Amino acid sequence: MKEKEGYADFPEQQIILYVEKEDGKYGPIQTGSYLSANYIDDYFDKRRNLESALREQVISGKKSMIFYYMILEDLSLSELSSRVKINKSRVKKHLDANQFGKATAEELRRYANVFNIPVANLLQVILIRENDLYKTATEIDNKIKDNSLIQQVTNNPFVTETKIKECK
């Protein structure tokens, strides 16, 4: 690849590409990600649709929030089971809304730790209103960092401090 073909304008995600320079020597250049520069909106659209479809399955009582995060974070059943150190058949049960209640508090803590979310978020869906639409912060991030709502971990692994800011 020639050097001039390697550049893409995306400051948020820089990468190193090896290219052919003008003198014929091959070497590195720093550039933006071509994919993100051109297709990031498509990624967010798909993410939003997936998140919405999963939320529907949770709210309708079919699936648990464990299923929701497992799919959202692209984990297989085996991988999740290995990460939370709970056997696969038990994890499989926890994915079902009707069996989710059998999970212990300690097991929920382990799931939350793997998903990098507060334990509380395995029991609730928080929607934030923005431009007349309700969206979840997980559409973009796994931790709620929106200006109107902040979730903070505490020294108590089961308690999350949620701060709601006044909207002006």
Added chain:
Amino acid sequence: MVIGNFQHKMAAHCESGTITSLLNHAGLEITEPLIFGISSGIFFGYFHKMKSFPFPTFIVRNKPGQMRKNIEKLLGVKFMNYTFKNPDSGIRKLDELLEQKIPTSAQVDYFYLDYVPSWERVHINVHFLIVIGKEGARYIISDSYFPKLVELDAISLKNARFAGGSMSPKGFLFHTTTIPVEIDFKTAITKGINKACFNMLNLPVPFLGVKGIRFFAKKIIDWPKLARDTEHLSHEIMKINILLEDQGTGGAGFRFIYATFLQQVAEKINKPELTDLSRQLMEIGDGWRELSLFAARIGKNRDLGPEKIKQLSDMIMDRAYVEEKFFKTLNSVIKRN
């Protein structure tokens, strides 16, 4: 406390970049393509069904950790390695090494690195970074995927170092201890190329090396049946571009960096034919890049009918053909006296 004389550098790949930076810091002048090439980094493997992955995937480099082991063996440098059963011991050890001003590489799950943009974060246990300092409860990190030094809070680093699952890091740390006075680069380069050719041509497994590229070309036809819906298929098809271009490969699934390696070593080992082969590999890489851009385009347009998937499959099959020819020639050149 920050190790002030450590020079942060971006790199194409986290493992080769980390090794390069650690060796440079220890006084050995060596480039990332040399590290990548000597350690036989170039590879291909396709995994259609693996319990740890929710969807078929492929790799374009050798096994994580192998670059470090190969470099140690072939260059004679020494690294000190640590793994931990107990996270607290792992945290203490890292802090001790930092107090001794030793830049230390850690293996982590990329997902827990808060400084990474959300769309890039995935659960993958084989990212390498270098910790170069600690200020209060925050670590100062040289991550070769970022233009500047970054910071990470102690809890996130702990979660990243002690994530479970496949290829779990177990708090793995390593740092340089010894650089030999003299290094036989010629032998190291020759052995590294030999091994790369063996891995691409002769591994007796149908999903690895050139055979793996062919397997990928055949199996991608089945992807539509495995996807939840069109958007999922689109996501997985576009991931081909990520795996080849964005996920720390230097472009074209490491083919560009390996071409650079061949160009850099042609003179060093007195094999001028390698210059021509490096040019050939650059062209092969252009074909991989064309393929990855095609995947991104059809994924974005949801143009994922059987004809387009077949077209993608043909492009992959074509890469198998040219790579087989390339590695056979490289093998014969490197074996010739």
